[in-house]
Amino acid sequence: MTQRSEIGIGLMGMGVVGSGVARVLMQKSRHIAQQAGASVAIQGILVRNLSKPRAFEVPRHLLTSNAEDIIGNPAVDIVVEVMGGEEPALDYIFKSISLGKHVVTANKQVMAKHGPDILTLARKKGVQLLFEASVAGGIPIIGPLGKDLLANDITALRAIINGTTNYILTEMSLNHSDFSIALKEAQAHGYAEADPRNDVEGIDAAYKLAILSTLAFHTRVRASDVHCEGITSLGSKDFRYARELGYNIKLLAIARQEKKGLQVRVHPALVPQQVLLAKVDGVFNAIEIEGDLSGRVVFHGQGAGSLPTTSAVLGDILEIARNIASGISPTSSLLLREDIAIKPITELNTKYYMRLNVADMPGVLAQIARVLGDLKISIASVIQKETDEKVQAAEIVIMTHTSREASMQQAIQQLKSLDIVRNVGSVIRVEEWS
Numbered sequence: 492m493t494q495r496s497e498i499g500i501g502l503m504g505m506g507v508v509g510s511g512v513a514r515v516l517m518q519k520s521r522h523i524a525q526q527a528g529a530s531v532a533i534q535g536i537l538v539r540n541l542s543k544p545r546a547f548e549v550p551r552h553l554l555t556s557n558a559e560d561i562i563g564n565p566a567v568d569i570v571v572e573v574m575g576g577e578e579p580a581l582d583y584i585f586k587s588i589s590l591g592k593h594v595v596t597a598n599k600q601v602m603a604k605h606g607p608d609i610l611t612l613a614r615k616k617g618v619q620l621l622f623e624a625s626v627a628g629g630i631p632i633i634g635p636l637g638k639d640l641l642a643n644d645i646t647a648l649r650a651i652i653n654g655t656t657n658y659i660l661t662e663m664s665l666n667h668s669d670f671s672i673a674l675k676e677a678q679a680h681g682y683a684e685a686d687p688r689n690d691v692e693g694i695d696a697a698y699k700l701a702i703l704s705t706l707a708f709h710t711r712v713r714a715s716d717v718h719c720e721g722i723t724s725l726g727s728k729d730f731r732y733a734r735e736l737g738y739n740i741k742l743l744a745i746a747r748q749e750k751k752g753l754q755v756r757v758h759p760a761l762v763p764q765q766v767l768l769a770k771v772d773g774v775f776n777a778i779e780i781e782g783d784l785s786g787r788v789v790f791h792g793q794g795a796g797s798l799p800t801t802s803a804v805l806g807d808i809l810e811i812a813r814n815i816a817s818g819i820s821p822t823s824s825l826l827l828r829e830d831i832a833i834k835p836i837t838e839l840n841t842k843y844y845m846r847l848n849v850a851d852m853p854g855v856l857a858q859i860a861r862v863l864g865d866l867k868i869s870i871a872s873v874i875q876k877e878t879d880e881k882v883q884a885a886e887i888v889i890m891t892h893t894s895r896e897a898s899m900q901q902a903i904q905q906l907k908s909l910d911i912v913r914n915v916g917s918v919i920r921v922e923e924w925s
């Protein structure tokens with residue numbers, strides 16, 4: 492392949508990330524050219540609204556609202572998709588690759604649902620598809636999983652990969668805020684969208700976990716395989732009680748290789764205060780990987796934001812640009828094993844924290860212990876937290892030994908039907924580190 496002195500970029504999207512990418516490509520053009528070994532120039536930018544003011548203003552002639560101006564432009568070597576959403580982004584990526592263009596994308600939804608198919612097409616067409624920014628913004632994690640950690644058998648992956656929920660949980664923990672107040676705070680700071688469901692219900696984290704697990708375990712994991720629970724039912728009291736017991740509460744994304752299959756789940760969890768993930772606060776993200784050779788490694792940093800995400804996108808652009816400039820043509824590949832069975836959540840064995848509101852009268856604990864005991868759930872400790880004499884109610888927190896999820900689900904239903912149980916406040920899984 493011939494060497495090249497100028498490489499053309501077609502940018503799709505000029506929002507939070509696209510503006511950052513355009514700014515860095517234009518303002519740091521000398522540094523970029525030095526690192527790429529060729530000049531890297533934007534040939535066109537796709538937007539919806541041509542007259543909207545931009546965080547970084549670009550020459551007007553670069554803007555277009557017609558995707559064909561980017562995909563069909565022979566001067567565009569690398570299409571950078573930072574539009575978001577499944578369609579038409581997926582269609583544009585497929586078309587670009589089909590026409591022999593390299594692609595960089597930050598799109599977790601597209602990669603979680605269609606990543607293996609797009610990578611297969613890229614391999615067939617002899618082009619690269621890179622997607623470092625699709626998980627955890629500025630934190631390098633896709634690259635390390637695909638290269639530096641590749642010789643490992645990865646046994647487990649535990650991560651905080653949604654900055655919005657981590658900000659809300661940090662507020663609830665440090666400032667004793669209720670969920671709705673912490674959410675409003677996150678929205679006021681621009682960390683949560685007006686419709687926050689994707690974040691607070693754990694869906695965004697499930698997409699990212701699907702991408703990470705596919706790479707870590709070399710098997711196809713779909714977002715729909717991930718058991719997903721959000722943070723909306725946590726009460727501010729849970730944070731106080733958890734702290735007294737030596738834990739913080741985090742929305743964890745967990746993937747673990749077990750004998751009979753793979754566990755992939757996103758849910759709130761009690762995390763021992765001394766482990767690194769318990770100390771990841773605010774909008775920060777962290778991913779902990781356990782490999783048979785590397786041992787435990789933790790990647791920590793800013794999981795979103797214009798410049799951190801631009802850092803990841805530009806890293807991918809530079810990798811492709813260097814290859815084009817030096818005339819080598821590596822393709823993207825994802826060599827997957829046969830599908831590994833995904834274990835249902837009911838087969839999980841873990842410890843639990845339960846907060847119950849019960850009648851304040853003799854014999855209550857015996858009734859609760861009988862329900863749990865009959866289902867082979869053994870109690871590690873019971874603490875009475877608060878009593879309300881006016882309504883003769885007490886709040887108790889139960890910590891269990893390792894129990895089966897299916898039994899715990901049954902126990903919750905049975906406890907709810909007892910007259911002495913006014914309310915099952917929270918049931919939170921406890922994640923232990925050995």
Ligand SMILES: NC(=O)c1ccc[n+]([C@@H]2O[C@H](COP(=O)([O-])OP(=O)(O)OC[C@H]3O[C@@H](n4cnc5c(N)ncnc54)[C@H](OP(=O)(O)O)[C@@H]3O)[C@@H](O)[C@H]2O)c1
Nearest residue numbers: 504505506507508538539540573574575597598795796800
């Ligand atoms: N924001 C972050 O911190 C972050 C972090 C990691 C990954 N990401 C990912 O990066 C991608 C972009 O996120 P963002 O926050 O930059 O989004 P954004 O601010 O909403 O910007 C989206 C841009 O794409 C354009 N666009 C959207 N749909 C279009 C269509 N159908 N035709 C033409 N143009 C279209 C919009 O044009 P108009 O401006 O004209 O409306 C806008 O410029 C998403 O996949 C996101 O998940 C974002």
